[in-house]
Amino acid sequence: MKPAAATDLPDVADIYCAQARIRHLVHATPVLNDPLLDEALGCKVYCKCENFQRTGAFKFRGACNAIACLQEQELAGEVATHSSGNHGAALALAARLAGRTAHVVMPENSSPMKIDAVKSYGGQVHFCSPTNEARAAELQKLVAEGMIPVHPYDDPRIIAGQGTAALELEQAVPTLEQVVTPLGGGGLVSGTAIATESWGVSVFAVEPEGAADTVASLKRGEVISEFSPDTIADGLRAIVGMRNFQVIRDRVTGVLTVSDDEMRLAMVLFWQKMKILIEPSSATVIAALQKYPETFAGHKVGVVISGGNIHPAEWLRLTGKLSD
């Protein structure tokens, strides 16, 4: 039996409300472009640099909106989530700014830098085995203790918050024709698709070949449940959420895939042309512009550079000799 369609999807008004709610907390990140990057990619590229967002990723937008909604509803208490990376750090800081504590369930093999980030923003880390079951069980335990769960992407407040990046992009470059975002759980692309609905741009999402669960889900007509990701894009390994899938299916023009090696090349290109280090997850969108010229060549394309939380040593390890 297919699950019923979600009836609590945000609409564009919810995204404007989110923007009003969080604008004093989030950075209005810069939109950068460069003629030499354009030349390399064959289109005009406007990079919405969420890698310079607080906590180093767009995730802070959704987290702030979720916490602000709790404040408005006068729901006191600690919050809990699971995350191997940027959402955990984002929720930790968003919670701390509201005088709350965030508890983050993290797989015990999470990167030390991401663990440190959660702690440095005041979050409480709860380690679990690196399986979906262990993670769900640990989160369930925290919720049973009275904590308020905040899902990383399959949550209307999170989707609305992530959509605010696209609103800012529209405000900065109203003449864009296409917007491209990375796709993991789908929070960013679903928020983007909703935010841009009246703008007349086509929205594309990019997932790693080794975590192409959304492409598989679209093919099957429902979200697949069995899935073993294998990709360097550690931010995009999650299975697409139910709400997110619904939005992608109904409102996104295309879901594209890129290989890990294409991401590595895009990381190097972005550093060479823009002097910015990006995570593999962010590199998906740059890689897609190179790989699918029939879709993007000659157009004005906005891309969301989703995050920059990568240690330079890790960046070098991933790009190896490519960057010499």
Added chain:
Amino acid sequence: MKPAAATDLPDVADIYCAQARIRHLVHATPVLNDPLLDEALGCKVYCKCENFQRTGAFKFRGACNAIACLQEQELAGEVATHSSGNHGAALALAARLAGRTAHVVMPENSSPMKIDAVKSYGGQVHFCSPTNEARAAELQKLVAEGMIPVHPYDDPRIIAGQGTAALELEQAVPTLEQVVTPLGGGGLVSGTAIATESWGVSVFAVEPEGAADTVASLKRGEVISEFSPDTIADGLRAIVGMRNFQVIRDRVTGVLTVSDDEMRLAMVLFWQKMKILIEPSSATVIAALQKYPETFAGHKVGVVISGGNIHPAEWLRLTGKLSD
């Protein structure tokens, strides 16, 4: 005998003219700030990110203005300069955009990345021995062949161009109280001091302890001629120019110094808080905010992040265990 005071210094009107001349060529770079960086430095810090300028450094502003002035004067021909780094790359691109060729005299021990940059922007590289004499002789040879020299900093057109970054900073954050820039040859700080004269901010310059020729020159009352720099800040090893010295002496509130180790720590701090890799030269300003709280604490400070042309491997080598 002291040289006569330069009579061709630009004034603030020249900087506005430069802005009008180059605005279609240069990036209006973002001004970034972050509460966690503020917290770490004890003041409100607004970073004018010239590391995201075309060619990766503010030098492109002055180079574009110099070339545009030649165009206006209908002076045809190839241009020549000496530079071990960012000015050479900047002049190469600025010249190419105007359909000219730039010839860049570089010491044969220049970093391969900086040599490649000059070439990639269409510049012709002429190697020389790494001495002031060899460099001057090689440049003189090119000028004798009919090329037009464009000095990296002791040139009114260059000073006016570099001053445009401060105009943009003023336009972005009119309430600043202080502006801080790195100091090598003095092009950036002299342009900044002239640009900001009617703005009511105090201007500070920072030089490496191992290249504190300006501090020594101010003490002596004239530009010193004997000087052996020893610092990781490869962009700040030049001796201050005559025009630049005159502006610094008359209009800059203070010249501060920082050590190489203080720069290394600032590079790491800037990466941790801002997710941006900066050259040691750029790190001087961040290091100074930490080192001189009696000057900056509690103020609204604009800093010019002058360049980001550093390979991640070199960044790691310089910061070593500090970034773990």
